[in-house]
Amino acid sequence: xxxxxILRYPDERLKSVAEPVAEFDQTFQDFIADLxxxxxxxxxxxxIAAPQVGRSVRxxxxxxxxxxxxTHHGHLALVNPEVTAWDGFTVGREGCLSVPDFxxxxxxxxxxxxxxxxxxxxSVKYEMEGYEARAVQHEIxxxxxxxxxxxxxxxxxxxxxxxxxQKSGGEKG
Amino acid sequence: xxxxxMLALVGKDRPGIVxxxxxxxxxxxxxxxxxxxxxxxxxxxxxxxxxFDGDKHxxxxxxxxxxxxxxxxxxxxxxDGRLHQHVEPDVRISVLxxxxxxxxxxxxxxxxxxxxxxxNLETDVGGSEAHPIYIMHIEGQALHGVxxxxxxxxxxxxKGVEVTxxxxxxxxx
Numbered sequence: 306x307x308x309x310x311i312l313r314y315p316d317e318r319l320k321s322v323a324e325p326v327a328e329f330d331q332t333f334q335d336f337i338a339d340l341x342x343x344x345x346x347x348x349x350x351x352x353i354a355a356p357q358v359g360r361s362v363r364x365x366x367x368x369x370x371x372x373x374x375x376t377h378h379g380h381l382a383l384v385n386p387e388v389t390a391w392d393g394f395t396v397g398r399e400g401c402l403s404v405p406d407f408x409x410x411x412x413x414x415x416x417x418x419x420x421x422x423x424x425x426x427x428s429v430k431y432e433m434e435g436y437e438a439r440a441v442q443h444e445i446x447x448x449x450x451x452x453x454x455x456x457x458x459x460x461x462x463x464x465x466x467x468x469x470x471q472k473s474g475g476e477k478g
Numbered sequence: 479x480x481x482x483x484m485l486a487l488v489g490k491d492r493p494g495i496v497x498x499x500x501x502x503x504x505x506x507x508x509x510x511x512x513x514x515x516x517x518x519x520x521x522x523x524x525x526x527x528x529x530f531d532g533d534k535h536x537x538x539x540x541x542x543x544x545x546x547x548x549x550x551x552x553x554x555x556x557x558d559g560r561l562h563q564h565v566e567p568d569v570r571i572s573v574l575x576x577x578x579x580x581x582x583x584x585x586x587x588x589x590x591x592x593x594x595x596x597x598n599l600e601t602d603v604g605g606s607e608a609h610p611i612y613i614m615h616i617e618g619q620a621l622h623g624v625x626x627x628x629x630x631x632x633x634x635x636x637k638g639v640e641v642t643x644x645x646x647x648x649x650x651x
């Protein structure tokens with residue numbers, strides 16, 4: 306396994322639309338392993354897409370299992386992924402290995418259905434929500450030449466999910 | 479030489495302020511770094527980091543022929559700062575409600591006591607003159623943990639101020 310070089314904005318290769326994967330041979334398996342090693346080499350990184358290492362193919366890896374208190378599907382290798390259903394929207398903070406030292410607020414669907422192939426070419430389908438759904442949408446954007454910078458929303462707007470507080474009531478004297 | 483300055487400019491808003499000031503800086507060999515500029519009331523306010531080879535007096539001499547005719551107050555400070563010193567906020571606090579005196583002091587006082595370090599604060603007054611509503615968004619760091627801020631928000635609600643605290647967990651992908 307090798308840690309691959311991450312392309313950084315404004316590298317033009319980050320703006321191209323990636324090609325579908327057709328071969329699931331050993332070369333491809335080795336690439337997946339390298340891509341995963343690259344993701345793991347970046348502190349706190351929960352996802353990576355092949356175009357970020359200069360490979361214009363439709364592969365993303367996502368693993369949000371290190372985050373506490375969320376639902377997730379563990380480590381995911383999604384090949385030729387398609388988001389086939391969306392529901393709701395939410396704002397969250399995102400950063401990117403390809404855009405160091407900057408984070409910003411981005412609107413994403415709250416729940417999605419993703420259909421894809423696994424790394425060996427078998428069909429998979431996931432329904433996911435929240436942080437994991439956000440990560441998958443962020444990575445799939447890379448396959449279409451989009452960065453979170455293309456989707457920033459103002460700090461002035463408040464579309465964040467709110468915690469609801471209940472009045473404590475007046476029983477105390 | 480690598481001198482950084484913090485410039486603050488305030489004056490009545492009119493078209494062309496930003497273009498004139500930054501154009502003069504550029505022509506005089508200055509380099510604008512990070513900046514925050516906004517219209518507040520009928521004033522326009524500029525805060526920006528500027529890199530400039532000369533001393534503070536030379537920078538003032540460069541800008542005053544432009545800032546004075548524009549009616550802008552100019553303030554210049556030497557700073558140690560440089561770029562790429564972002565502080566990542568991990569919490570967002572929203573306050574919505576009927577406007578009344580003391581709301582900012584009450585909320586920020588309680589939050590400071592609970593360990594909030596404010597990175598960014600924006601407020602607006604909306605509604606009508608007769609029934610103004612107050613909207614405040616804060617992004618900051620929960621130095622003593624988010625639970626302390628939730629407790630403070632709960633205590634404020636019991637005093638009639640609706641405050642919500644949301645965690646920001648920046649997704650790196």
